[in-house]
Amino acid sequence: MVEVRVDPEICAASGMCKLLVPAVFDQSEEDGTVRLTDPVPPAALEAKVRTAALRCPAGAIAVHEMETDAS
Ligand code: SF4
Numbered sequence: 496m497v498e499v500r501v502d503p504e505i506c507a508a509s510g511m512c513k514l515l516v517p518a519v520f521d522q523s524e525e526d527g528t529v530r531l532t533d534p535v536p537p538a539a540l541e542a543k544v545r546t547a548a549l550r551c552p553a554g555a556i557a558v559h560e561m562e563t564d565a566s
Pocket of ligand 1: 507508509520529552
């Protein structure tokens, strides 16, 4: 399970993340900067979210592993 964080302050408003994972990322209607729709996406979207973080031209997306009790 992962937690996604974004930083609209450094976002370049490219829209790449929303294009890749529209279920998780959105853009502000005012300035196009990133907004998070789902900070804890389902497992099926984790790979796409990681790809979005890697491709973000501003480095504004961080993906953190969450601690689970399953270990
Ligand atoms: S890919 Fe990065 S720079 Fe582009 S909208 Fe998303 S967070 Fe902003």
